[in-house]
Amino acid sequence: MNLKNLLKIFSERGCQKVYVKKLSPNDNSKNQIYFGESFDVLNIFPSSNVTTDEEGKRKRESFKSKLDFYWINEEGGLFIAPYAQLILYPDYPEVRFSGFLKGCRNAPSNFFTARIENRILFLGVSEQNKIYGFVTLFESEVGQEFLNLKKLDSHGVFAVITIARGQILRDSKGILLNELNRIHNLGWITSKRLNADRALIPCNHTNCGGYTLEAELNIPSNAIAGPDFLGWEIKQFNVTDFNKFGSKSITLMDHSPTGGYFHQNGAEAFVRKYGYPDRKGRPSRMNFGGTHKHEVSHKLTSLKMIIEGFDYERKKIVNTNGYVALIDDNKVPAAIWSFSSIIEHWKAKHPQACYVPSKSKKGQANQIQQYCYGNKIILGNYTDVSLLLNEIHLGNVFYDPGIKLEMAIEGERKQSVKVRSLFRTKPINLFSLYYQHEVVDTSSM
Numbered sequence: 001m002n003l004k005n006l007l008k009i010f011s012e013r014g015c016q017k018v019y020v021k022k023l024s025p026n027d028n029s030k031n032q033i034y035f036g037e038s039f040d041v042l043n044i045f046p047s048s049n050v051t052t053d054e055e056g057k058r059k060r061e062s063f064k065s066k067l068d069f070y071w072i073n074e075e076g077g078l079f080i081a082p083y084a085q086l087i088l089y090p091d092y093p094e095v096r097f098s099g100f101l102k103g104c105r106n107a108p109s110n111f112f113t114a115r116i117e118n119r120i121l122f123l124g125v126s127e128q129n130k131i132y133g134f135v136t137l138f139e140s141e142v143g144q145e146f147l148n149l150k151k152l153d154s155h156g157v158f159a160v161i162t163i164a165r166g167q168i169l170r171d172s173k174g175i176l177l178n179e180l181n182r183i184h185n186l187g188w189i190t191s192k193r194l195n196a197d198r199a200l201i202p203c204n205h206t207n208c209g210g211y212t213l214e215a216e217l218n219i220p221s222n223a224i225a226g227p228d229f230l231g232w233e234i235k236q237f238n239v240t241d242f243n244k245f246g247s248k249s250i251t252l253m254d255h256s257p258t259g260g261y262f263h264q265n266g267a268e269a270f271v272r273k274y275g276y277p278d279r280k281g282r283p284s285r286m287n288f289g290g291t292h293k294h295e296v297s298h299k300l301t302s303l304k305m306i307i308e309g310f311d312y313e314r315k316k317i318v319n320t321n322g323y324v325a326l327i328d329d330n331k332v333p334a335a336i337w338s339f340s341s342i343i344e345h346w347k348a349k350h351p352q353a354c355y356v357p358s359k360s361k362k363g364q365a366n367q368i369q370q371y372c373y374g375n376k377i378i379l380g381n382y383t384d385v386s387l388l389l390n391e392i393h394l395g396n397v398f399y400d401p402g403i404k405l406e407m408a409i410e411g412e413r414k415q416s417v418k419v420r421s422l423f424r425t426k427p428i429n430l431f432s433l434y435y436q437h438e439v440v441d442t443s444s445m
Contacts (some may be wrong), residue, residue, distance in 0.1 A: 009076055013132055014127040016127075019178070034157065035096060038093070039088055046129035053320075061319070071100075084099050086125075156383065177445045188361070189216065190214055190368055193214070209238065236356045239427075252422075255341065256419065259336030260325060275405065292398055294394070297329075303327065309321065310339075324392060324400065353380045397424070
């Protein structure tokens with residue numbers, strides 16, 4: 001095995017990024033492998049449902065999340081490690097990799113059952129949310145070739161290799177910025193999208209700005225969820241002036257409550273109890289909407305948002321059973337979002353994100369929507385649920401649902417409930433959701 005062959009295996013498995021850690025002697029099966037002090041690694045390594053747990057004699061509280069993990073051996077064979085998981089310890093805080101040998105046939109146990117120096121762990125993340133691991137020594141051919149690589153990106157305790165068609169790709173950020181500048185210089189673009197067969201087809205909806213941008217970047221509109229372009233997640237947002245990021249809200253996640261009156265009784269009962277008559281006077285409709293912020297009572301619903309179990313000064317979770325909630329005047333929870341469920345949703349955010357402003361207009365001939373894209377974009381690197389919770393505490397991230405109850409009208413329609421349970425923010429607040437962030441003018445590249 002050499003580095004070229006290893007990267008080819010990762011690439012053939014759909015991996016664009018390979019995260020590499022020089023292991024310390026303490027990184028072993030007994031002590032687990034240290035992945036860093038930030039929960040942002042959840043956004044790197046896709047995992048299944050987040051659960052809470054207490055372990056050890058000291059009853060250390062933790063969150064656990066299982067990985068779909070496979071070891072690669074020297075011959076390129078794959079062997080599943082069915083108990084591999086990430087463990088998040090909020091007290092420290094830190095994240096550790098555990099269970100990576102248990103139940104695995106041909107696991108590389110000799111690398112982890114003792115305190116061994118000079119080891120290197122390679123972790124590739126695929127488009128199918130599978131993770132592939134390979135471990136070797138410094139003195140191996142793979143090890144020596146890796147140690148001789150220069151100017152690699154880094155993420156916490158990891159060096160980062162970006163690969164395309166099995167080759168190491170340098171400066172993915174520069175390639176992205178050049179592409180976005182090309183798209184900016186195109187001016188108005190007729191609305192379109194790229195389907196799964198990579199065929200261009202018209203996009204006739206009013207919200208095709210994202211699809212059109214993705215089509216220009218050769219990204220299919222219904223591709224498997226994952227980073228869109230060389231490991232970067234691409235998002236567009238509407239503005240009226242490319243020199244201003246605007247005041248329109250951006251949706252961060254759609255997350256229905258996991259507790260409280262809403263969860264116990266359903267959306268219809270929730271709207272009947274806490275909603276209000278349609279403000280346009282439609283008698284057959286009730287709504288629940290509006291911006292709900294931390295410790296601010298909403299004038300229409302009389303509910304306010306609270307957070308329990310989060311230390312605002314230290315910006316960390318202090319109770320794994322904590323939650324975000326909407327409470328009424330009697331402090332009865334109308335809706336609850338557990339921390340574990342928020343982590344579950346937030347870990348779907350990608351570690352590298354690019355936000356591109358856009359304008360739209362109707363085409364003159366056939367009235368098909370057209371879009372153009374700005375040259376000043378927002379880049380964000382490495383997010384963490386603690387950053388999200390802190391922004392909720394500050395009121396910069398808010399609950400802005402669109403829940404409506406349409407009552408039955410005889411001979412016309414049946415009763416229906418539509419639920420959009422959105423957490424949103426303003427573009428200017430995106431900076432605070434990433435550890436690294438910048439505004440880049442692609443025209444100056």
